[in-house]
Amino acid sequence: MRNTLFLLLAALLPGQALAANHVALANDVFVERVTTDTQGKQRILLEEPKVVVPGDRLVFVLNYRNAGAQPADKFVITNPLPDAVRFADAGDTRPLVSVDGGQAWGQLDELTVAQPDGTRRPAQPADVTHLRWAFQKPIPAGATGKLMFRGVVK
Amino acid sequence: MMMKAPVGGAKHQLLPSCSLLAILVALALPSQAEAAGTRAGSTISNTASASFDTGGGTTTIDSNRVDLLVDELLDVTVASNNPADVPTTPGATAQVLSFSVTNNGNGVESFRLSTVANVGGDDYDPAVTQLYIDNGDGVFDPATDTLYIPGANDPELEPDESVTIFVIATTPGSVVDGNRGIVSLIAAAVTGTGAPGTAFPGQGEGGGDAVVGATGADGTDNGAFVVSAATVTLVKSAVVTNPLGTADPIPGATITYTIVATVAGSGSVSGLAITDNIPANTSYVASSMTLGGTPLSDAVDADAGDFNGTRINVVLGTIAGGQTRTVTFRTTID
Incomplete structure (x- = not known):
């Protein structure tokens, strides 16, 4: 898995972006496939899909790398959620989220959604439209990291 | 607000691959199909962006874009529309049962209809003579509804669309008061049926595969007559x-x-x-x-x-x- 990811990362890094910015961001999407073996045990495989169907659980993995000589400060990664994907969770990476198309941001449990009758209800994962990770400390030169979140194909 | 994000620190290898996999396995739930959903043939594209400052002001870069084609999921349900057994009499002809067939998949799909009258668990076998496709009013009328001919006019349904099917049967003359007769209506995706996950390469709407969903791409339900003599x-x-x-x-x-x-x-x-x-x-x-x-x-x-x-x-x-x-x-x- 680790080797595979590094290979993917290397393949996906845009060379020009590296030269210009010294920071690279690679985006991979996997699908969780549940299979049952002959003993009846369920196994969950992560596959790199070309095609998906509604109900598939997707794992989005973002790899970043500061390939430059300078620390990267005020480092923020933003991922607008595709319309056809319903946010599920972000593991323990605790991103900021938006439920209004990127206008307001916060932890999911701090946000509310307007209802047709004018009242507001607590936001649910399905309301999420954007995810954002804002780093408090600069990314040192040469450092790499990985973020993930999961969603379901609507 | 953005300062609340806890991510970051000296070691930026936040989630090593192996532990990522472990978390995923622990949290994973079996995937569940839902009604219709994203239309078959559409593309899900994901791009993330990063902004940062290496001393020369804020720079923003985009990640690569990942495109996923949405395949056609084949799912169908059949439900009886009769809230109770339909009364009939010995020897009666043109007795009607009503069913709804719903395309729960995410692409347009045709469904082959068939009936089984000897399902057991009843007292007699109604003799099914015809199936009719309702014209939309929910009321059986042989003059305005369409006689179903398997393979010739299999109903084609959009995602989430339903159609009412009438099963026309004759009650045998030998039945007696109180006898029940069950008829099953079966609807099967014309593209194919099978175990969930079975794929029909290239046969999905929009050029992707067609994949059998949780229903097995076929559905069935029972309707029943009761002899009221x-x-x-x-x-x-x-x-x-x-x-x-x-x-x-x-x-x-x-x-x-x-x-x-x-x-x-x-x-x-x-x-x-x-x-x-x-x-x-x-x-x-x-x-x-x-x-x-x-x-x-x-x-x-x-x-x-x-x-x-x-x-x-x-x-x-x-x-x-x-x-x-x-x-x-x-x-x-x-």
């Missing part, structure tokens, strides 16, 4: 009286006939009438007919009885099971 029993009795005060049938004696019609069963009989010829060598006593103790006139008029010179006739109409009707009339011996 009634039987009529007629019992006729006669009492003789004569001027001598005895019961001897001598000339001049009066015979009072009593006919009791008993209807039994859970159904009812319609068009019931009692007709009795006046026996030879006797004469009908004018205006002697009664129904339930109420006198009936001899003329053909508003009341139920008439006498035409040779027979009495009492029209009873529709009588439900469990009821009786008593008709009396008198004759004299010539």
Whole structure:
């Protein structure tokens, strides 16, 4: 898995972006496939899909790398959620989220959604439209990291 | 607000691949198909962006874009529209059961329809004669609904679209009151059926694969008829009286006939009438007919009885099971 990811990362890094910015961001999407073996045990495989169907659980993995000589400060990664994907969770990476198309941001449990009758209800994962990770400390030169979140194909 | 994000720090290898996998496995749930969903053939694209400052002001870069084609999921459900068993009678034709067929997949799909009448768990097998595709009003009408011909006009449904199917059957003449007869309607995706996950490469809407969903791409439900029959029993009795005060049938004696019609069963009989010829060598006593103790006139008029010179006739109409009707009339011996 680790080797595979590094290979993917290397393949996906845009060379020009590296030269210009010294920071690279690679985006991979996997699908969780549940299979049952002959003993009846369920196994969950992560596959790199070309095609998906509604109900598939997707794992989005973002790899970043500061390939430059300078620390990267005020480092923020933003991922607008595709319309056809319903946010599920972000593991323990605790991103900021938006439920209004990127206008307001916060932890999911701090946000509310307007209802047709004018009242507001607590936001649910399905309301999420954007995810954002804002780093408090600069990314040192040469450092790499990985973020993930999961969603379901609507 | 953005400062609240806890991510970051000296070590930026936040989630090593191996632990990522472990978390995923722990949290994973079996995938579940939902109604319709993202249309088959559409593309899910994901791009993230990063902004940062390496000393020369804020720079923003985009990640690579990942495109995923959404395949066609084949899912269908069938549901009976009859809230209870549909009453029928022995030998009845054109008996109707109603079903809904719904495309729960995410692409347009045609469905092949079939029925099974010998499913068991019932008392008789209705003889299915035809299937009709409703014109949208939910009411069976052979003049406006479409006769279904397998393979020729398999109903084509958009995602989440439903169609009403009427199953037309004949009830065998041999059934008796209270018998149930079940018919199953089956709808199967024309593209294919099978275990969930079975793929039909290139056959999905929009050029992707067609993949069998949780329903197996076929659906079935039962509808049932219940025989609601009634039987009529007629019992006729006669009492003789004569001027001598005895019961001897001598000339001049009066015979009072009593006919009791008993209807039994859970159904009812319609068009019931009692007709009795006046026996030879006797004469009908004018205006002697009664129904339930109420006198009936001899003329053909508003009341139920008439006498035409040779027979009495009492029209009873529709009588439900469990009821009786008593008709009396008198004759004299010539």
